[in-house]
Amino acid sequence: MSRLLDNLNTEQLAAVTLPAQSALILAGAGSGKTRVLTTRIAWLLQTGQVSQSGILGVTFTNKAAKEMLTRLGAMLPINTRGMWIGTFHGLCNRFLRAHYREAALPQTFQILDTADQLAAIKRLLKALNVDDEKFPPRELQHFINAQKEAGYRANAVEAWDEFTRRRVELYAEYDAQCQREGVVDFPELLLRAYELLERNEPIRRHYQLRFRHILVDEFQDTNRLQYLWLKLIAGFASETPAAVFAVGDDDQSIYGFRGAEVGNMRDFEREFRVANVIRLEQNYRSHGNILDAANAIIANNSQRLGKNLWTDQGAGEPIRVYEAVADMDEARWVVEEIQQLVREGAARGDIALLYRSNAQSRVLEHQLFSTGLPYRVYGGLRFFERQEVKHALAYLRLIANPDDDTAFARVVNFPTRGIGARSLEQLQDAARMFNTSLYATVPHLNGKPAQSIGAFVKLVEELRRETADLSLPEMIDHVLEVSGLRAHYRAEREGQERLENLDELISAATGFLHDDSAPVEGEESLPGDPLSRFLAHASLEAGEHQADAGQDAVQLMSVHAAKGLEFDVVFITGLEDGLFPHENSIQEHEGLEEERRLMYVAVTRARKRLYLSLAQSRMLHGQTRYAVKSRFFDEIPEGLLKWLTPRVQQGFGQHYTPSRGDSFTTSAPRQPSRDLIGFRIGQQVRHARFGAGVIVSAEGSGQDARVQVNFGSGGGMKWLALSVAKLEAA
């Protein structure tokens, strides 16, 4: 036991060895959060307070779950396989597979990822003849998911207006369709699990008795439903509630836009009667100046639970700031600086380029590429999201569950088999009439579609029969060949990489079987057949999106993607008001605070050296945009910054020479420039109320002429009618 607790600081030790009560650990960036979490589990096990099966460990990403298991395995001589440590979704999937009957699901239920769900919604709208102009599928998807994540079924949603009432109806129709097809979307995994626990007392009792210690990572990212689920499974109101060990950092809550509720931390403290709130404030990652900047920035937020990071590492270097004229100059400077660092011995993999939005990577990539510096960009398509892989999976899904209409619609005519829109429409109408799945409707067809689609059904049945006794990889190989997928991509000019990905799918299945089917000690074997488990795995773990260490390449990623990572050298680029903080978030107080937390996350990624950079002009959506420097600069003590470029007073447009293409080219096809004489894009202006700003864009002419001005911290992005607003050139 002593070994285990060696080298923990006072707070970490206190957290790890807390008594079996609910506790909230406020873990600042770089304070050893994961270590505390895993050591806590190890300590609980080693001291015999709980058995392996009595622990429930919840994370948000598969990566975090895997890391926890790996570290745990390194600390104790135990077989961690079979432990209930995983993501919310992964654990709920496991739970629902074990109790599929009680959850009213087919044993082979499939999981829709975001794209599948959208396709299912589009199909539904079409079948119901709903005008998708009035009810955009994406918007409806967001509505449905938001309701589910708040814990509401369609019948529980309060609808006051006609529009919402209709959306609620569609929500109900969508759920009915999913049920008919035997598929569940991501939020459904949680909601279904929650409802089953709530409704079924024996099952609830069983799990409440079993999980005595529940540990939750990144608690600030939980949404309403996840919190409700935790409450339920912990039996928080019962005589013998489980001990919930919640670790999180309200200052790093950056997923509010997708439903995360920081407020859950406060609710947790109150509702679970948390007696112990422990703050981990010693930072082992960053030098002092970097930490001071981060602390200063985040101090501007209200409603914090309160925390101040410190380090004993010394101040280190100042934060370097570079102000470029244009985005291309910014990129050029970044790359030169990196080359210099590499010459001085830095490893490329220890250098990260961060940006607020992915579109910004383009210029940086271009510059890196032309310099020949190896780099890696995170945030693209993931393996299981590639179309060829999804096509292959669709065949497998049909084998497992023929009622999966999403899979059916995806591959019924891929590779093409002469089944056109007409035939499909006929089939969908018939399916609606008989209230059966597409697959089950085919025998009812007559005429030409009966032939063509009938042949497809025969193919799937043949595949199912022929692969019944094959191993998973053999099965996939057979399906790829007989379905014609391989032939299709072999014939395609650019099909080589797709073929390789299909082979990779077979390897993935081999690897999955290896990890998945090893015997588990003292634990029931995982429920479901290998195929269904593999398909669930493919939906739940679309492949790595987040960076992993290793390769010696400069790392490019959004600030969101950088959360949880650290680098010796970090560049935060594009620090312009309107970009970072993003203009869409500047308006509301809440939005701006989340942007600030994002900035806090970005800054705290750096170990030794931090660069901040901005560009006075930037190509965005095919237009040159002008901006003032980010208001976050004003929140960092001047003494921490070292400006590498001369500081210009209010200084934009000063280095600026108008060039071709900079005149008013706007989305409005009228000829505005004539009427805007005296103003041009990029110009410094002054407004009585908002102060100094820069004209960012313009539209309209004459009386309608409007300009968009970025006033930075004085008022953000504003549209002003020139005929009304008193703007003067500054």
Next chain:
DNA sequence: TACTATACGGTTTTT
């Protein structure tokens, strides 16, 4: 049915 033109929209993202 498959290919090409055009229109549109464009933070952040895991599961």
Next chain:
DNA sequence: CCGTATAGTA
């Protein structure tokens, strides 16, 4: 600017 989605044509 640039990728995606839909409409239109061979």
